[in-house]
Amino acid sequence: MFTKKRSIIVGITVIFLAVSIFAAPRSAVACSCAEHGSVLETMKRSDTVFEGTAISVKSIASDLFRSSGSRVKASFKVNEVWKGHVAPQIEVLTAGSEDSCGYAFKEGERYLVYARATGSSLEANLCSGTLLHHEAEEHIAQLGSGSLPPQSSSEAQQKDDSFPRSIMIAGIAAVLAAAFLFALVKSRNRFKSKT
Incomplete structure (x- = not known):
């Protein structure tokens, strides 16, 4: 009797496992996007459009609390801007997994x-229309010429200060050279007067 009960329990367990394996849903894609539409429609839906190089890609969540929905921060060095107020360096957030529609910036x-x-x-x-640069030739052609990002105030100041600094350095060098020549001529004259 004990073996009969045991056989029934084992049989029910096997049937339950078989049903759960075959009835389990197949891997589903959590992220699905509607068609992107034209380049101009994609641009209209966006607040900012730029071309740049990812210089840093880091997860915002700590390793302990990281999930597919965790946020990732990508920092970019911006080369060209078509829409929005974009600094020379800018950060963009995305989900940490493609299952959550996150874009895998590298x-x-x-x-x-x-x-x-x-x-x-x-x-x-993934649904915003973002593309790798080498895949975006058609988009860039349709967008036309963008603008350069505004320079940061420190870069602008360095460029503004570079011309006066170079003049100042050249002036100091000229004064030092004149003083050296003056001292050389004076010492020659003293040497001649002694002889």
Whole structure:
């Protein structure tokens, strides 16, 4: 009797496992995007459009609390701007996984980024239209010429100060050279007067 009960329990367990394996849903893609539409439609949906190189890609969440929905911060060196107020360096947030529609930015890669403003930050995802630079030739051609990002105040000041500094350095060098020549001529004259 004990073996009969045991056989029934084992049989029910096997049936339960078989049903759960075959009835389990197949891997589903959590992120699905509607068609991007034309380049101009994609640009209209975006608050910011720029081309730049990812210089840093870091997860915002600590390792302990990281999940597919965790945020990733990508920092870019901006080369060209088509829309929005974009600094020479800018940060864009995205989800940490493609399952959550996160865009997998990689350091050193160039991108055409379509981003939306959410509060005080910019966000891009798989559905925003963002592309690797080498895949974005058609987009860039349709967007036309963009503008350069504004220089940071320190870069602008360095360029403004570089001309006066060079004049000042040249002036100091000329004064030192004149003083040296004057001292050399004076010492020659003393030497001649002694002989």
